[in-house]
Amino acid sequence: MPPVKPQWRSLEELAQDAQFLSRVEQEFPGLVASISAPRDRRQALALMAASLALAGVGLGGCNGAPEGRLIPAVRSPPGIVPGTPDYYSSAHVEGGYAAGTVIKHFMGRPIKVEGNPFHPASLGATSPMAQAELLNFYDPRRSWGVTRANLPQSRSALEQALAEQRARLATTGGAGFVILTGASTSPTLAAQLDALRKSYPQIRWLHWEPIGRENVEKGFALAYGARLELKLQIQNADVILAIDSDLLSAAPGHLNFAREFASRRNPTRAKMNRLYAIEATPSLIAAVADERFIAGPQDSHRVLRALAGALLDAEPVEGPPWLDRIVSDLKANRGRAFIHLGPDHPPEAHALVCAMNEALGGRGTVYTLLEAATHASSDDSLSLSALIPDMRADRISSLLIIDSNPVYAAPGALDFAEALRQVDFSLCLSATPNETTDASLWAVPMAHPWEGWSDARAFDGTATVMQPQALPLYQGLEPHDLLGLLLRPDPPKSLDLIRETWRVPLGAKDAWIDALANGVVPDSIGPVSNRPLSNAVARIRPPEPPSATPVLLFRPDPYLLDGRYADNPWLQELPRPLTKISWGNPLQISPKRAREMLLHDGDVVRIAVDGAHTKAPIIIAPGQSDDCIVALLGFGRSHAGPVGQNIGVDFFKLMGRSCCAPDVQKTNAREELASTQHHANMFDEQGVYARSGALAQFLADPNFARRNEEPQPSFYEWKPQGPAAWGMSIDLNACIGCKACVVACQAENNIPVVGKEEILREREMYWLRIDRYYDGPPESPKVSFQPVLCMHCEEAPCEPVCPVGATLHDAEGLNVMVYNRCVGTRFCSNNCPYKVRRFNYFDFAGEERRAIESRNPDVTVRARGVMEKCTFCLQRIAAARIVADREGEKASAVTTACEAACPTRAFTFGDLAEKGSEVAARRAGPLSYALLADQNTKPRVTYEARVLNVDEPKETKK
Amino acid sequence: MTLLQAQLARDISAEGRPPHENDPIVAPEQTLSSMTSQICAPPLERTWPLWWKLSLAAALVFVFILVVAIGWLFYAGVGIWGIDWPVVWGFAILNYVWWIAIASGGTFISALFYLAEVEWRSALNRLAETITIFAAACAAIYPILHLGRPWLFYWLFPYPNVMGVWPQFRSPLLWDFVAILTYVVSSILFWYYGLVPDLATMRDKAGAQDKRRFYGVFALGFRGSQNAWRYYRIGYGLLAAAMAPLVISVHSIVGLDFAGAATVGWHSTEFPPFFVFGALLSGFATVMLLAIPVRRLLRLEDFITGRHFDILGKLLLTSSLCVGYAYLMEAFTVFYGPDAAEKRLFIDKLTGELAPVYWATILFNVVAPQSMWRRSVRLNETLVVLISLFVIVGMWCERYVIVVMSLRRTHLPSAWGGYTPTIWDWLTLFGTVGLFIAGLLIAIRLLPVISMFEMREVILRNARPEK
Secondary structure, eight states, X not given: OOOOXXXXXXXXXXXXXXXXXXXHHHHOHHHHHHHHSOOOSOTTTSOSTTHHHHHHHHHHOTTSSOSSOOOOOSSOOTTOOTTSEEEEEEEEEETTEEEEEEEEEETTEEEEEEEOTTSTTTTXXXXXXXXXXXXXXXXXXXXXXXXXXXXXXXXXXXXXHHHHHHHHHHHHTTTTEEEEEOOOOOHHHHHHHHHHHHHSTTOEEEEOOTTOOHHHHHHHHHHHSSOEEEEEOGGGOSEEEEESOOTTTTSTTHHHHHHHHHTTSOTTTSOOOEEEEEESSOOHHHHHOSEEEEOOHHHHHHHHHHHHHHHSSSOOOOOOTTHHHHHHHHHHTTTSEEEEEOTTSOHHHHHHHHHHHHHHTOBTTTEEEEEOOSXXXXXXXXXXXXXXXXXXXXXXXXXXXXXOOHHHHSOGGGOHHHHHHTOSEEEEEESSOOHHHHHSSEEEEBOOGGGSOEEEEOTTOOEEEEOOOSSOSSOOBOHHHHHHHTXXXXXXXXXXHHHHHTHHHHOSHHHHHHHHHHTSOTTOOOOBOOOOOOGGGGGOOOOOOOOSSSEEEEEEBTTTBTXXXXXXXXXXHSOOTTTOBOSXXXXXXXXXXXXXXXXXXXXXXXXXXXXXXXXXXXXXXXXOOTTEEEEEESOOBSSSOTTTBTOSOOOGGGTTOSOOOOEEEEEEEEOOOOBSOOSOSBOTTHHHHSOXXXXXXXXXXXXXXXXXXXXXXXXXXXXXXXXXXEEEEEETTTOOOOOHHHHHHHHHTTOOOOOHHHHHTTOOOOSSEEEEEEESXXXXXXXXXXXXXXXXXXXOTHHHHOTTOOEEEOTTSOEEEOGGXXXXXXXXXHHOTTOOOEEOSSOHHHHHOOOGGGSOTTSOOOOTTOEEOOOSSHHHHHHHHHHHHHTTSOOOOOOOHHHHHOTTOOEEEEETTSTTOHHHHHHHSTTEEOTTGGGOOOOSEEEEOEEESSSSOOOOBO | OOHHHHHHXXXXXGTTOOOOTTOOSSOTTOOHHHHHHHHHHHHHOSSOOXXXXXHHHHHHHHHHHHHHHHHHHHHHOGGGSSOOSSOOOOHHHHHHHHHHHHHHHHHIIIIIHHHTTOTTHHHHHHHHHHHHHHHHHHHHHHHHHHSSSGGGGGGGSOOOOTTOOOOOTTOHHHHHHHXXXXXXXXXXXXXXXXXXXXXXXXXXXXXXXXXXHHHHHHTTTOOOOHHHHHHHHHHHHHHHHHHHXXXXXXXXXXXXXXXXXXXXXXXXXXXXXXXXXXXXXXXXXXXXXXXXXXXXXXXXXXXXXXXXXXXXXXXXXXXHHHHHHHHHHHHHHHHHSOOHHHHHHHHHHHHSTTHHHHHHHHIIIIIGGGGGGSHHHHTOHHHHHHHHHHHHHHHHHHHHIIIIIHHHSOSSGXXXXXXXXXXXXXXXXXXXXXXXXXXHHHHHHHSOSSOHHHHHHHHHHHHOTTO
């Protein structure tokens, strides 16, 4: 067995924590021995180590056996029909902004997150993080008791302490009392904070996000003199210029933008828009862009000034040669053109882009401006860097940290932890123990958002009332309760607060019920602002970026974000879209710079910025600017659970340094990078698999992607028999590589996480993977994404080779796996040209130790030694069949998990035999082609080739 | 002085006699009785020399390792091996093919050359058949170990069950299961059947009661009557006639395990004959490799002579040429055919990171045996051992190329992967080598190492000048 990995040091710590053990022992004497016993292999996955045990604590009731007579449930609870799922609306909140979700429950337990089609920020889709929230909810590591100085305390002790704070607030009027919390759009929270200020006029609060959007907000404030929010109608844009943009991946409302953007990408269905991307480091939007240009920080500064010169009345500046074409394209599409700038650019640049967009005349058609949905900090001058001198100088006596982790995520230069020690009373409300709970005087368990009432707004202001999804698993306190406790000892319940907030629109019982059922408060969209642009904006000059090269750029990890999801195994393991790396965050270095420094993937470098330094492996990022090195944030948590602890490198500590040119030195060490795609970056014939062409090519010959690929005669001819012929069409024009489908598939189908060690041994279990192909030179390649899942071939090569007949066809064309029958010869996998079959080399599902309640009860959990693969969500088809049988019809409306989660509707699943079904229409479309058609497998999954809105296929420019 | 020592002392003239080109098929001084007492002597000996004890002890250590490796495998799962995605077949299949090919030599020499009435066969067939049964036993372990759920291996068997579920007859693995089972069972039968008259001799020669009982029980009451011999001969001929095609079919079906799949690098009609060639090459190499120490240690210079070396060397050379032809044809069909993935794989074999394995295959299996064109090489014990070893290693490399290298490079480049065997892969391989050697050592300790009843005919025939 390989040696024990460091991540389970934390387990031992946990096991050796006397406090913890004694508390457990009181209730479960046998458990202590099992927890403190040494554990074997793959501790990352014993993850949820104390898992079941603790989950049992939560679910079984903390107070031991209840007293009195127990009455069995002769009548089941209202609304629950055994064996059928229920759905309740909720919202997934990220950076304060809500995206509507619908949580699927089974016998009262949440088991799956779906998007809410009524919600503008979801439109039925979800992000990977929203899907993975399920594991956060069931995380056995969640805090479950109040601690003071890391020693357990009773709830009454906390109430006592808060009473003292109340008394103090009353005498000081709130001076020296600061509430630090993440960005928030919750009207109720805002009302509570405002009420606090009414009682204690000098109280301050700071809405702070480690990876915030204050550049954007300040830019709008500069441009319009007010806190405004951008609402895009991107489907109206004909030309889009994205500069270091996160429009499709992280910007508030990105699921909505992705949907609208993708609705104009397939030339068989709509007039194509055109997307130019200019950026320093490869991102999703550039992967789907028609043309991509590489610009380091210096270059993009020049690009912005040149654009300003061309579009505004600013002084003309010479831009890169390719910019003229973009400018003329933008100008030619005045009124239907839009420029989007990423949040890493300074406020002045954002203000300038606001002015350019005004000049392009898209306001009202392509975008509108709304009043900001986020709540402002108590005063504009307040920021984390302003707070810290106050903390150091003892001007802050009490600090309340709500659902934020500044000790980990504050820029290292600020040394928040040290400042926190100067504060007399610090209290951290957090759902899991983390760096900040550890450093705070009081640590209070926070209720998971699914355990209490709250509300939140979407990017366009649409409000959602979030209802509890389950009885609390742990004794968490809701943020609303905590704020209430600052006012009075018996604060109103959060439900009452929420109802009070929404008394006017949702006062009537029906309105309230409808709002909860639909997951949106009707007509709550933010008011449109008609503010004109300030006159001086066009003359703003963004500050010069640092001249030193390379610049160290910090970007959030696409899935762990600022580290808040570091404990989530689904998101840790999810391969990053472009690098395909899981369980780690190597520094991204451009191919040229890596060549110069003789660096290869996995070489460890020592990187020092202004005195602070760390060691990290590198990965060569094709298409990255030579002027920058990119560090992904969110990893290297020092106080997280066994999943996230010490995985990757913490780059927050290099942040906030004045000098930006890092000193990078090669070391002799190497680290293996866990990647799920191993082939060399460049590959001659990628065009055969993920096909693409230029729009001109398509217009000349709509069938350009089809080659002479008619099915050949077959020895074992199989004729479709059943009433339905299930099939899928995947639109490569729409796929943006976000991987929401992969997590949705994992959640729906109980797909286990295997851990870094097994990823290194190439044993990932994903039924659905997003292949990434590069072509062109490594310095600026074109990227193609291709979702690959079981093709459900009509002539499935896996079937004739199985000696026990464990994989076979059903009448409706599904290639089904009989897990019970599988003896594990793995011949089917050898014979699968698409390599979509996955094998349980170990008891992956058993070792996962995931709370049983969180699994999908309709899907078998696979045992060791068994092959598995995509079933086209057979359980969903079966459910539809049952409904159809009851109504005497043919099952047709089935949505697979991947299809449901996809923000861009890249997947279309349905009955090919049904005349007029969308999947049949797409399959018949001119762009449709089958993967590896020469293998004569007659796959039921087809792809629509990607068309780029360019005159002829071109490589990206430098 | 023990019987064995006396025997050795008597044959001191033969000691260390190297093979010579003018050697007869059997030393002329050997008579029926001298041969019988010489072959019967070792198994009847009370104690055996140190070399035997030491090598048995060493082999048993590896058997123990094998038991541990299998125990851990059953406990932890096939994940302890290096197999991954997409290389889902690894050492288990590779070693299986390797062993079953080694087993082929015995059957080929015993059965096919019996039918061809070749008289040099009589000195080697017992040894070759013993090699066959132990190699086949080692091979037969692997397909079961290979399974993800090995305790369900019997599901491959078409047995009646209440569910009415049958195996899937289109799968080459099922054919393989049947072929191997048939081969192992009939090899054991053939070997045992060939032993019966010699066991009877042993029974008659053994002085001690326990030994008489032991050999007597297994001799099945064979008395050497005219009738018994007549029926025995008919039976033996029938068995040989059944075994000879079996050796071809079993390796063809092993080839079909691969050729029956649509996998890149496997999907080729040349695989069945290719696998037969490979099996013969490794079979002859193994017989040669083991005949040399057995000849030396058991003083069989009179029976395994220069003639045998000469013939085995020529057979090795012939099968090596066949294998070389198959390699050439493989390259030809790849580049003649239209499949880009096949070409990509072949170029990867020639030049990729694992190219040394491919070139080692060529060097060991085709180039090195060419030295056998020279008679002096065929008769040089050291060189023969070396070349046989090369071939045995080379054949293992060939299977590595087929199994591992092909699976690494599938149709879709996005699914390309690597393969690194773990310590458990290696321990299982070495463990079966230990099992094979232990089996062989115990067999030569207990049984006559040369088929005496057939050797008698050779001696008689050679004594008659008119023959």
